[in-house]
Amino acid sequence: MPLPTLVCPDAPGLIERLHGRTLAVRVDEPEAIAGAARGVRSSDNELCCVICDALRPLADLDLRDDWDGVPIALGVPEAGRFRDLAPSIPRLRDLDLRVYLAADRPDNLVALRLLSSLGVPCCATFAGGAPDWAALTDLMTYALLASVPHAPIDPFEHIADHYEPPFATEWGATCFADPRCYLHLDEEGRVALARSELLAGVVIAEDVADIADEADLVSHPALVERAVRRLRLFEQDHPCARCPGWRVCLGTLADSLDTAPGCAAFFTEMLDVIDQRRDQRSRDREPVKWRP
């Protein structure tokens, strides 16, 4: 297992202390994106991307010239009016940027589809609200089956690419929520397995130097506990344990089941859509062409 990417704040003191790591730097303002990227690139660490959760709609953001060449994970609350966004589409397409939108707002599902159809990579996030599962199913089906060119919509694309039956697929990494791929640091260098845990002060190490290599992490009780948490769903006969969609969800939304009970049908449908996509692709490889 490669050592995870460190998601850290744009804190020069911290970044200078780190050596030979891959960093995803989190900034509060879109204006800080380019500077944060420069900061990492001038250290002896590698830049994975800059993460920015902007508070304004995508259409209202200034897609700055200094974003060129910077990998950006851009979270926005909504896309905004398409009329305002339309002029920015070519620029959005040129940038190395992925737009993150919460799936629990119906207008965001429309926006995700639109952005994808216009060639802008994007990702739906599940932050605990109740999505419109039928609309989300349409979006997922479009993302995975539509034959017209469109940019990937994660996590669907990620799941479809990584799912190898009969084994299960984790997709937390698409939104930096898989501790095997991403660890979260605060300004002091304390380490948490998830951003929510970092914000709640639940850390697994007081200093990032304590997680120097893979071995420190693999056997870490907190990571073991995460695996146990999954088995506990079986132990408790939790609805996730008997969910037909388990293989591509693994109970990721278990905590929001009361508010969002449509997930099982959604992920079950996704399994079938992935099968269909594979069939479609294997057929596409040998196109039958017209002959005189």
Next chain:
Amino acid sequence: MATLILKATEACNSSCAYCDVVHKPRQGPAQMSLPVLERVFHRIDEFLRESPDEELEVVWHGGEPLLPGPAFYARAVELQQQHCAETSARVSHSVQTNLSLFSREFARLFRQLGMDCIGTSYDPIAGVRGPGDRPDTAAYNAKFMRGLRIAEEEGFGWGVIYVVTKLALERPADVFYFMTNLKLDGGVNFHPVLVYGPEPRHLAITPGEFADFLGAIFPVWWRHQDRYPEVEPFRSFVRNAREGAISLGCGDSGRCSHSHWNVAPDGSVSHCGRSADWGLLPYGTVFDHSLAEMRRDPQRQALAHRNEVLPRGECQGCRLWAICHGGCPLDAWADQHSFDHRTPWCQAKKKFVEEYFEPITGLRCEFDAEGRTVQPA
């Protein structure tokens, strides 16, 4: 392969509602003593020396076979090294355990015995498996999952038996998804619960109900075999229908008459676990007879005789004969107090094949006397 079922103990730390082993009155000692264990390894060596072409599988069974503790298995490792120095390459081991006591120490010892896979049992439905008069499923589940995690961390593969009870009939899909989610890459085996007396009535099912349970989940499995690879009895039905009668459990093979011994904790030998539970087919003890002698025991003829009687009687003309052979002789005995009958589960097999398997798969289950598939003209 010759199969020696070794009941390391008849005691159990669980008290599953359907389990005959723990609910029947016990006569001999619960746990196998070390002298009996030593004698068993001596007998294994003797048997394999006399039969250079044979291999032998030891199936550690119970009760709960982990109950005697790691020291017992450490001794088994020593005894095998001591007594089977030249024959141990032809001895393999497997275990059927509830996993609740599994530990890293057991993992190390099982590896020394050459095991890389563990058989276990589970049921998520509350009140079926667990310790106590009213099985404490929560306590059981926690220990089971702990054992399972250790087994997986230690690199063991595993397979799991799910016993279908009345309670499962209400929710076949839940049970199927639960078990196949728990064991993603297959190795789930559905068996009907066998209830011989009046109790536990609330768990008993009919053969028809078992067929309907299988029929309810079979279409999902059939459609998505890459998702749920090894699920029994489905995989075997498909394999047999396509390739001829090649995948048969002991109860369907018609061949168990000369392949099995069951050694009880006191060293007495019977045919299998079930015959031992009912005091049938006693072949002697490991102290007074060799395994070869007990394999020649004339009582075994009664089992072999079945293969002559049934095709001329109750199973005459049955197109499933080659994959059924009248079912497990002990099931027949439980029903009719004679081996010369087919089992009541005959009905389950036929119903599943005719009403579900064949219409859904389009495959035909018909075999000639040699077990080759016969396709209709």
